[in-house]
Amino acid sequence: MNQLAVNVLDAKSLISSLGAIGLLAIIFAETGLLVGFFFPGDSLLILAGVAASSAASSVLGEGARLPIAVLLIGAPVCAVAGAQLGHFFGTKVGPRLFDKPDSKIFRREYVVKAEEYFDKFGPAKAVVMARFIPIVRTFxxxxxxxxxxxARTFFVWNVVGGVLWTESMLLIGYFAGAGLAPVIDKYLIPAMALIILISVSPILVEVLRERKKKKAAAAESADHADPVGGRHRKG
Structure with a gap:
């Protein structure tokens, strides 16, 4: 069971085991099914690009190669279709789920965060930018x-974001694989680690920002509760 969990979270294992069709199914699941938020979408797409390049043997083994045309067409289609399913799910079931504070999948804080995200960037930018942030792109x-x-507005920006995300990740992997084919084995693991770090960095920044905000709120609350002590400290 543990080995299965590791394989599910490992992009190289997923690609070598499931191939192009399995990869496209995972892209659909990550963007459309709430249970797919843990899939490594960014690293999966970049590694798929490598597996479609002249360095494919480093990912799939000697003689194997993913069809780049299938990936470039299928990945955005699956990403867009998955996101549309997620939007439809939200319109039909979302309100009832979000009204339950103890929901196993949803939490009311997701709605609050999304509202802040929408207010900060606007709906169009929010939908496009979310594609490049793990977990956020699922929820x-x-x-x-x-x-x-x-739905129409969401669809337009969903297509823009879906195409930008999938094609950029695939082409980065494809051209990197083609350019570094002789030494790809040496740089593959460090490159994947860097990709994962970059992918989760927005989440880490948000966590640190939220923690700082809570500390500031707690300090302000303490000053209001003890105004004399607060004035003494400031003096």
Whole structure:
């Protein structure tokens, strides 16, 4: 069971085991099914690009290679279709789920965060930018439906974001694999580690920012509770 869990979280294992069709199914699941948030979408797409290049043997073994045309067409289609399903799910079921504070999948804080995200960047930028942030790209779609973002508007920016995300990740991997084919084995693991770090960095920044905000709020609350002590400290 542990080995299965490791394989599911490992992009190289997923690609070598499931191939192009399995990869496309995972892209759909990560963006459309809430249970797919843990899949390594960014690293999966980049590594798939490598597996479609002249360095494919480092990922799939000697003689094997993924079809780049299938990936370039299928990945954005699956990403867009998955996100549309998530939006539809949000419009139909989201409000009832978000009204339950103890929901196993959703939490009310997701709606609040999404509202802040939408207010900060606007619906269009929010949908496009979310594609490049793990976990957020899974939950933002049903949240957008819950917040009643029009399906047509969501679709337009979903297509823009889906194409930008999938094609950029695939082509980065493809051209990197082609350019570094002779030494790809040496740099593959460090490169994947860097990709994962870059992918999760927005989440880490948000966590640190939220922690700082809570500390500031707690300090302000303490000053209000003890105004004399607060004035003494400032003096």
């Amino acid at each position: 933002l779609n049903p949240v957008a439906g819950t917040l009643e973002m029009p």
